[in-house]
Amino acid sequence: MRPWSTVTRVLTNTEGTRVTGVEYYDQKKERQVQPASVVVVAAWAAQNPRILLNSATDKHPKGLAESMHRWLGLPPETAHFPQARS
Numbered sequence: 001m002r003p004w005s006t007v008t009r010v011l012t013n014t015e016g017t018r019v020t021g022v023e024y025y026d027q028k029k030e031r032q033v034q035p036a037s038v039v040v041v042a043a044w045a046a047q048n049p050r051i052l053l054n055s056a057t058d059k060h061p062k063g064l065a066e067s068m069h070r071w072l073g074l075p076p077e078t079a080h081f082p083q084a085r086s
């Protein structure tokens with residue numbers, strides 16, 4: 001548990017085949033990385049796609065939730081927010 005922290009990205013390995021942890025910003029708005037072999041995304045229906053789409057890499061250029069807005073019934077621009085870095 002990391003109080004007053006905001007997860008911004010799910011991190012994956014260089015092959016893009018496994019999660020390796022999450023990036024988050026702590027109470028002091030400093031970037032932190034929490035290594036993990038399993039990541040459960042449970043930040044509510046609108047925040048989940050935000051985090052997953054922000055998790056784009058060269059292996060997953062559209063993020064980790066390319067079809068999530070279809071299941072949510074939201075247009076992509078609704079679910080895609082810029083990263084919260086400040």
Ligand SMILES: Cc1cc2nc3c(=O)[nH]c(=O)nc-3n(C[C@H](O)[C@H](O)[C@H](O)COP(=O)(O)OP(=O)(O)OC[C@H]3O[C@@H](n4cnc5c(N)ncnc54)[C@H](O)[C@@H]3O)c2cc1C
Pocket residue numbers: 005006007008042043044045047051
């Ligand atoms: C006014 C109101 C009344 C409701 N009444 C009922 C009811 O009577 N019965 C019922 O069944 N349902 C009710 N609901 C719906 C219910 O509250 C939600 O369906 C339920 O809480 C969703 O659970 P969740 O775990 O997906 O999300 P949440 O309960 O929203 O939990 C998500 C958590 O993730 C955290 N979070 C979000 N983004 C990040 C991030 N980037 N990094 C880190 N943490 C993050 C949030 O702070 C929050 O603590 C109500 C909702 C509202 C708004």
